[in-house]
Amino acid sequence: xxxxxxxxxxxxxxxxxxxxxxxxxxxxxxxxxxxxxxxxxxxxxxxxxxxxxxxxxxxxxxxxxxxxxxxxxxxxxxxxxxxxxxxxxxxxxxxxxxxxxxxxxxxxxxxxxxxxxxxxxxxxxxxxxxxxxxxxxxxxxxxxxxxxxxxxxxxxxxxxxxxxxxxxxxxxxxxxxxxxxxxxxxxxxxxxxxxxxxxxxxxxxxxxxxxxxxxxxxxxxxxxxxxxxxxxxxxxxxxxxxxxxxxxxxxxxxxxxxxxxxxxxxxxxxxxxxxxxxxxxxxxxxxxxxxxxxxxxxxxxxxxxxxxxxxxxxxxxxxxxxxxxxxxxxxxxxxxxxxxxxxxxxxxxxxxxxxxxxxxxxxxxxxxxxxxxxxxxxxxxxxxxxxxxxxxxxxxxxxxxxxxxxxxxxxxxxxxxxxxxxxxxxxxxxxxxxxxxxxxxxxxxxxxxxxxx
Amino acid sequence: xxxxxxxxxxxxxxxxxxxxxxxxxxxxxxxxxxxxxxxxxxxxxxxxxxxxxxxxxxxxxxxxxxxxxxxxxxxxxxxxxxxxxxxxxxxxxxxxxxxxxxxxxxxxxxxxxxxxxxxxxxxxxxxxxxxxxxxxxxxxxxxxxxxxxxxxxxxxxxxxxxxxxxxxxxxxxxxxxxxxxxxxxxxxxxxxxxxxxxxxxxxxxxxxxxxxxxxxxxxxxxxxxxxxxxxxxxxxxxxxxxxxxxxxxxxxxxxxxxxxxxxxxxxxxxxxxxxxxxxxxxxxxxxxxxxxxxxxxxxxxxxxxxxxxxxxxxxxxxxxxxxxxxxxxxxxxxxxxxxxxxxxxxxxxxxxxxxxxxxxxxxxxxxxxxxxxxxxxxxxxxxxxxxxxxxxxxxxxxxxxxxxxxxxxxxxxxxxxxxxxxxxxxxxxxxxxxxxxxxxxxxxxxxxxxxxxxxxxxxxxxxxxxxxxxxxxxxxxxxxxxxxxxxxxxx
Numbered sequence: 001x002x003x004x005x006x007x008x009x010x011x012x013x014x015x016x017x018x019x020x021x022x023x024x025x026x027x028x029x030x031x032x033x034x035x036x037x038x039x040x041x042x043x044x045x046x047x048x049x050x051x052x053x054x055x056x057x058x059x060x061x062x063x064x065x066x067x068x069x070x071x072x073x074x075x076x077x078x079x080x081x082x083x084x085x086x087x088x089x090x091x092x093x094x095x096x097x098x099x100x101x102x103x104x105x106x107x108x109x110x111x112x113x114x115x116x117x118x119x120x121x122x123x124x125x126x127x128x129x130x131x132x133x134x135x136x137x138x139x140x141x142x143x144x145x146x147x148x149x150x151x152x153x154x155x156x157x158x159x160x161x162x163x164x165x166x167x168x169x170x171x172x173x174x175x176x177x178x179x180x181x182x183x184x185x186x187x188x189x190x191x192x193x194x195x196x197x198x199x200x201x202x203x204x205x206x207x208x209x210x211x212x213x214x215x216x217x218x219x220x221x222x223x224x225x226x227x228x229x230x231x232x233x234x235x236x237x238x239x240x241x242x243x244x245x246x247x248x249x250x251x252x253x254x255x256x257x258x259x260x261x262x263x264x265x266x267x268x269x270x271x272x273x274x275x276x277x278x279x280x281x282x283x284x285x286x287x288x289x290x291x292x293x294x295x296x297x298x299x300x301x302x303x304x305x306x307x308x309x310x311x312x313x314x315x316x317x318x319x320x321x322x323x324x325x326x327x328x329x330x331x332x333x334x335x336x337x338x339x340x341x342x343x344x345x346x347x348x349x350x351x352x353x354x355x356x357x358x359x360x361x362x363x364x365x366x367x368x369x370x371x372x373x374x375x376x377x378x379x380x381x382x383x384x385x386x387x388x389x390x391x392x393x394x395x396x397x398x399x400x401x402x403x404x405x406x407x408x409x410x411x412x413x414x415x416x417x418x419x420x421x422x423x424x425x426x427x428x429x430x431x432x433x434x435x436x437x438x439x440x441x442x443x444x445x446x447x448x449x450x451x452x453x
Numbered sequence: 454x455x456x457x458x459x460x461x462x463x464x465x466x467x468x469x470x471x472x473x474x475x476x477x478x479x480x481x482x483x484x485x486x487x488x489x490x491x492x493x494x495x496x497x498x499x500x501x502x503x504x505x506x507x508x509x510x511x512x513x514x515x516x517x518x519x520x521x522x523x524x525x526x527x528x529x530x531x532x533x534x535x536x537x538x539x540x541x542x543x544x545x546x547x548x549x550x551x552x553x554x555x556x557x558x559x560x561x562x563x564x565x566x567x568x569x570x571x572x573x574x575x576x577x578x579x580x581x582x583x584x585x586x587x588x589x590x591x592x593x594x595x596x597x598x599x600x601x602x603x604x605x606x607x608x609x610x611x612x613x614x615x616x617x618x619x620x621x622x623x624x625x626x627x628x629x630x631x632x633x634x635x636x637x638x639x640x641x642x643x644x645x646x647x648x649x650x651x652x653x654x655x656x657x658x659x660x661x662x663x664x665x666x667x668x669x670x671x672x673x674x675x676x677x678x679x680x681x682x683x684x685x686x687x688x689x690x691x692x693x694x695x696x697x698x699x700x701x702x703x704x705x706x707x708x709x710x711x712x713x714x715x716x717x718x719x720x721x722x723x724x725x726x727x728x729x730x731x732x733x734x735x736x737x738x739x740x741x742x743x744x745x746x747x748x749x750x751x752x753x754x755x756x757x758x759x760x761x762x763x764x765x766x767x768x769x770x771x772x773x774x775x776x777x778x779x780x781x782x783x784x785x786x787x788x789x790x791x792x793x794x795x796x797x798x799x800x801x802x803x804x805x806x807x808x809x810x811x812x813x814x815x816x817x818x819x820x821x822x823x824x825x826x827x828x829x830x831x832x833x834x835x836x837x838x839x840x841x842x843x844x845x846x847x848x849x850x851x852x853x854x855x856x857x858x859x860x861x862x863x864x865x866x867x868x869x870x871x872x873x874x875x876x877x878x879x880x881x882x883x884x885x886x887x888x889x890x891x892x893x894x895x896x897x898x899x900x901x902x903x904x905x906x907x908x909x910x911x912x913x914x915x916x917x918x919x920x921x922x923x924x925x926x927x928x929x930x931x932x933x934x935x936x937x938x939x940x941x942x943x944x
Contacts (some may be wrong), residue, residue, distance in 0.1 A: 046681055060680060112623055115707075143677070151677070
């Protein structure tokens, strides 16, 4: 491709001569002629043959090619690429620990390294050959002579280029003529050179540029940041044909995607939700309750925190929302013995007495102090001896301790269920003690009592 | 100059006889450079025979069916196949290995026989290389559609993923397979194309219509036959042959790693790489014979693809078939010698278990049928060798079926055993892949040089293979007056 473009240097009238071409019908005649031409000192020579003729390189003085060296470099590049790629991808950028095999380069890297070495070398061999030969070259002066079509069939051509240092039109003709060729022609320029039309070239250029657009988009996305959802060609697993809990479906008769549990199953973590000991009320009696959905009510009312508007309004009785309507149990699930009473007393005095007071009148130290400060955000604690508290079943008191009520915090995390029941026992005892009549005292003990002052 | 009429001798000329100290002629019929050109170009230039149109119509419809079934598969999912617990690697992988194996003959002939200076390869290498390319195309389709979400098959490649932010696992044989088959397919393609460049120039220079001339001119990159170009070209060809030789051996080695690196009895063996490579060459040559025997008859190429070529190929089939038989025997020996109960069970199960029929079809076709090639009459009878080559193809498909399915269907845990049954779609798609293969091959015959013209001419010029001398020494009278360039009497 280094030759000057013939079209530009040509003169309008006389077609430019590129040299002489002699035609032979077998390779031996060609070799003899080539040796003569070489011995005459011409170097810009070439032969055109249907197959690689052995000995022609020597006969024409063609130098060996550097292709093997290029291919060697390509092969080494392929090897290094493969090793670096595997080391970086599996050992550095995304360490892929599997079966305890070493990260990065290990014997398992051999197959891919081998294949890439071959791949790089093979492609370099082919494209190196094409590049070193100056191909593709569609417009070639030698193609102008129709006889030359047989150079790929059964004829052998010897060519001396006009740009040779010693080129002389007549002497070259004489020299080639002396080799007894079948024919001898002057190679003249192509009057209608084949070239790719401009619109096609332009179209190809546009195609190449358009082909770069996706690559630029990808590069931009990798380098930049965006708040928008990722842009996908294929929606990998982002959108799956599946149903989520609160959606509807046509698969089941009830139209719900969430399925009720099979009767009798207890799911992990659900055990405590079934047992009155942990709840204070009996779930099995829930359906017998009247009114609106009691579960919903219980969840709303039993919420540990009330809204700010409620808490900012002081209430006389210290309560806020109405008490939940649940099937509370009325019997203590623990023994009402001395041990539990002592436990309940201890826990009550640690956790409850600060607000409710040691005797349960809502006069604990914190409450007293808050009232002294006259903070209007303070809601006075409920007196455990108020009438509506006294009539509460034990289950409801347990529920209040567990979940809190109004401003009172839930104590489920501070007290175990057993401790909570012990506190309920103690509260019940307090209530009884503060609202007792003489009938509550055993007969034999009544005499020991002295009348109140 | 000899014309086609005089150069074509419909009578089979026996050039299989060997004379000590002499090389047998590679092509027959007193060919000249011109007659070789015309014989090959005629295949593409003459109107195609009726049988071509019949076959093309049938195979293109079959290929269309295959493409439609792939569409259906992608729409419906791989559940339409018979792949089911415990055999998840069923026909798709069997077909993949089958086609990749067939794809080994082309590069073997082009590369290994080139390095061994087996000049007879020149008449068959082009067709075999084309067959390789088309077989590898059929092979590559199968893993692509077997991955389930075929539109994400590009995840196999190590590309900078936008969504996953991760890379493939380079210690997995399945990924080695991607690289091995990918390298093999692309290298075979450029090897095939580079070999065709001078012949495409021949096609260009013989074209009558300007359009045909332009297309072939573009395809051959403006090849002029310059000796300076030939020098680089031959060097590149030698380099490619040297590179493709280890490549061709590595591809089926890596394919065998897909099995051998796993822990399954019957797969986890070190014999797999050589065993697979031998099988691949065996099946590849089987397919070459299956294709070339009808082709040389239809296109009247008997003088170029001579009986000696077929004889040589049949000898390779005999050798590799016996190697495969040895591998089967070695597997049994190792199963006994290792005293590993799982290994022993697997091989007894293969031969006498529920898939006994597949095993014995495999042994009959692969080990017993090629033994007929010990007889020269079988090696030089086109019909006989064609039938045997079909048996070889069948047997090699069953070999992959036996390896894949018997090992998977009965592994360590008897409670998970099962019996694999293919569905209609398995069968239709395998049949359809033959449609793709044959369609491409028929188009190749119609539009591209089926025989490496320049390479045949190259070995004609060598004085080593003289038909005249051969004829004289054998006492045959069919040697013509002159016209061959291989007389060696020049100068």
